[in-house]
Amino acid sequence: MSAAVFNSRWSERPAGLRDGDALPSGFRLAGIACGVKAPDSAELDLGLIVCDAPAAVSAARFCDSGVLAAPVLATRERCDCSAIRAVVANSGNANAATGEAGIAAAVHVQQAAAAALGLAAREVALASTGVIGVPLPGERIAAAMPALVAALGTDPTDFAHAIRTTDAIDKHATLRADLPAGSINLAAQAKGAGMISPRFATMLCFVQTDAALERVTAERLLRAAVARSFDRISVDGQLSTNDTVILMASGSSGVSVEPGGEDEAAFGEALDALLRALALRIVADGEGARRIGRVLVRGGEQQAAERVARAVADSPLVKTALFGGDPNWGRVAQAVGAAMPGSAPLRFEIAIEGVTVARDGALAQFDEGALAAAVARDEVLYEIGLPGEGCEAELFFSDLGYDYVKINAEYTT
């Protein structure tokens, strides 16, 4: 695998983070066709990650919906999320809004995987993605455990495919990072294309490393990296029921990341860069997306900056203009105003790709040809200035085009 995931000008690859050529040691992955997406289909829809190091350390992050899926509830409440040894993930069915029967199906899968792997059930995390409100075929998945375990190997490709739903582009990478203490391997597999909200995107992401991390370090670094990546993207502003990110560290490299030192800083930088690159891949794969936008708001109040960034990123008027390559900055102004009730007349500024189109709350003189060319490119930067200074909020978002409608009007239960 290459690290072609770093293909946006907004995802910088730090020095010392190279393409890797192997899955981190201590891990095996598998992906098979289990018939969850459709009975008797050859589509991969069931995946497994196993860490063979008994002292594995992990950390996990979940979304916060009132309608949390059964796999999230089962993992959050039944696992020790700092010592996960295996993950069973399926696509084709979210196992959400499925009630007690859904929990029972999840627990059945968890127990079957634990038995097949010789682990305790609390060491097996679950993740699902797909249609909401349809019973999960837990028996079918449990019965597939022997085949799934037999498929385990060191190529993550099948696992990465097994967790995809409407995803059209790859979102996995294998990297090698040079830390002061030595070189380590890092791999990640993500999925996500729709139901992506800045309150934590609707997605799954699994990260493996052979570095040795303490539990608190894994928790701290994952929390920070998610806040700067998956929590900063929006395809359609729709929070999912199933978002799950799990970091697992085998320690098999023998390279130890001591808390608070240069190794933690370097590992954190690599993890940040990887998750941010994958997050941008999710935005670029936003259902039917042609272009991606970045909105960067600066001003004197953090909450106002956040509100404005979300209003712009989630505006269907801004998103359709981005799709159309339309330099209609008035819709950006409209979204800014909607997020700032009671503040009229607001002294805002708007610059698109460095072209200042509004200043002091009103249109500015600008080169229309330069702006038209700028908004026709693949990535468009919107900078918004609010009164005051010192605070900043950014979000990455996809456009809204015909294919979003096509995918979502025709992708059904």
Add this chain to the structure above:
Amino acid sequence: MSAAVFNSRWSERPAGLRDGDALPSGFRLAGIACGVKAPDSAELDLGLIVCDAPAAVSAARFCDSGVLAAPVLATRERCDCSAIRAVVANSGNANAATGEAGIAAAVHVQQAAAAALGLAAREVALASTGVIGVPLPGERIAAAMPALVAALGTDPTDFAHAIRTTDAIDKHATLRADLPAGSINLAAQAKGAGMISPRFATMLCFVQTDAALERVTAERLLRAAVARSFDRISVDGQLSTNDTVILMASGSSGVSVEPGGEDEAAFGEALDALLRALALRIVADGEGARRIGRVLVRGGEQQAAERVARAVADSPLVKTALFGGDPNWGRVAQAVGAAMPGSAPLRFEIAIEGVTVARDGALAQFDEGALAAAVARDEVLYEIGLPGEGCEAELFFSDLGYDYVKINAEYTT
């Protein structure tokens, strides 16, 4: 004009509210082509309402954006909104995000209209709709005043057309209401198709009556009617910079609506029904809309009910499913969960057109054929139950289809 605006099962026409055959006495309206939409175009884009009764009473409501358009600021701050005698309204240019020059252009139009009509400038309200961030041709509009005044008459059709932008269907009506004190006439002209949010829709609406109202009565009834109509609709969740609703009462019928009595109740009921019918017309005309939805949330907390109603009405996943006639209730569950963080597992219920699809937070047994038939109709009712009882919130919303993208990716500055 007929009262064909009452064409939804959700807009009931009260007994005693009949089709009218004349504009309320005391009013004259006009609409002409002024070249605001495009120079030398024959498209109507400038309208005027005049009340010839010196003792006219009025009330006005505006949206609350941080980027309020110049006509809103000029009307709100320079007019006595309880004694408006004329309204100048244009389409093709919102005069928003236009700064001091925009205010100056608005004031210039206001003064030119006042001079042409022999009124004080504070008696002339302004309203604009169209593209944001483009200078208003104030000189051109002021120069058109003689022609506009010369066009005044008792047929509201041209005025109704002059305020339209992307509107595809008529939104005006002339009605006759029987109050205990006597019969009165009521007319209204509205526009709105995109940039429609439940925090007060992006629209203009002008209401005329020949009933005699006290100022406080006009203010109270308009506030209540807007809260139950234009504040309950969403096309795309996008609050505008220009929303304006103005009620003008000439008193010319000689029928007086005394505060607090049966006449006020009957007049309020007629006004409510009219604005609600027009609001539903705006939703039905939601850019590219094929179907309209109504979400009705019941539960123990008002704020939660409001949040859930807005989350469902503004979800592009719910809206594309509505467009596709897709019985994908899982997306409704997802929106409910997103609006209720920290409440999992939430014991919600969902019924679509009376078919209960989820109960106790999980899928219910239901007749799939009945549900599929129900969501293929023009109007779809979503009822959501949250824990508790006593509170209720409703919203009307349009679907999201290919034509929304087409209109908004190609409708530009």
